[in-house]
Amino acid sequence: MPISKTDFVRGLQCEKMLWLDAHAPELKIIPPEVQARLDAGNEFGDKAMGIFGAFTETTAYREDGRLNYSQMIADTTSLLAQKTPVICEAAFTWYGNFCAADILRKTGEGYAVYEVKNTWRVREEFIADLGFQRLILRKCGVRITGSYLILRGDEPPEGLPPDACGKTAEILTHEGTTYRVADVTKEARAAEQIAYNRIFELGKLKRKDACMPCVSIGEHCQKPYPCWYYGHCSASQKEE
Ligand code: SF4
Numbered sequence: 001m002p003i004s005k006t007d008f009v010r011g012l013q014c015e016k017m018l019w020l021d022a023h024a025p026e027l028k029i030i031p032p033e034v035q036a037r038l039d040a041g042n043e044f045g046d047k048a049m050g051i052f053g054a055f056t057e058t059t060a061y062r063e064d065g066r067l068n069y070s071q072m073i074a075d076t077t078s079l080l081a082q083k084t085p086v087i088c089e090a091a092f093t094w095y096g097n098f099c100a101a102d103i104l105r106k107t108g109e110g111y112a113v114y115e116v117k118n119t120w121r122v123r124e125e126f127i128a129d130l131g132f133q134r135l136i137l138r139k140c141g142v143r144i145t146g147s148y149l150i151l152r153g154d155e156p157p158e159g160l161p162p163d164a165c166g167k168t169a170e171i172l173t174h175e176g177t178t179y180r181v182a183d184v185t186k187e188a189r190a191a192e193q194i195a196y197n198r199i200f201e202l203g204k205l206k207r208k209d210a211c212m213p214c215v216s217i218g219e220h221c222q223k224p225y226p227c228w229y230y231g232h233c234s235a236s237q238k239e240e
Contacts, residue, residue, distance in 0.1 A: 001206035002096030008132045009125050011202040016215040020229050022206040028228035044118035048150050051174040052105050055086035094139040097199060101133050110143030120156035122149055122182050125224045131191025147188035153178030
């Protein structure tokens with residue numbers, strides 16, 4: 001079964017999480033503060049679309065309100081053929097595996113890929129996400145000239161440790177918000193190989209006949225993200 005970049009990052013954290021997403025999503029409980037953070041992240045991402053000036057967004061919906069992936073992929077193909085300078089939510093598929101890049105920016109003979117995150121630091125899971133995108137985009141024939149994270153550019157909270165990776169490429173201000181663009185090309189290139197090694201194996205977990213992976217609760221339930229199935233897993237573990 002094909003997977004998305006969200007599936008990929010969640011599957012890297014815990015295979016059982018990905019299995020539950022596919023087979024028993026009704027068991028998840030998203031705390032209101034987490035939902036608020038997700039909503040803030042979406043808002044931050046929407047605002048960041050304009051940081052490189054005029055852009056074209058491919059997001060398209062079906063009549064029932066779901067995303068129209070095939071329309072988005074067709075529009076992206078046509079925008080790339082026209083050498084469109086900035087494409088947002090550029091959509092690609094490879095063997096059914098799907099990703100939409102937050103921002104593609106035309107640079108030289110190819111495109112730079114940007115992933116937007118409403119936080120200050122480069123984190124491993126963001127690199128994994130970009131590695132997945134690089135894999136799909138390159139398999140679709142896109143020449144990638146660099147991989148970047150667009151992060152918050154305001155002063156980070158006190159005590160936040162400095163970035164372990166990702167040198168600052170640009171500081172940009174758009175509509176009153178400051179953004180830090182971190183160059184993670186080298187790290188994302190390495191993550192692409194991990195994506196290639198794991199993509200089909202993780203996809204198998206989404207198959208109808210896939211058995212639930214046997215994973216006990218542990219540190220991985222909180223890192224990098226608190227798992228929304230924690231209540232379910234801890235209750236079933238107590239019963240065993
Ligand atoms: S609670 Fe832990 S073991 Fe259960 S799905 Fe989530 S990460 Fe995996």
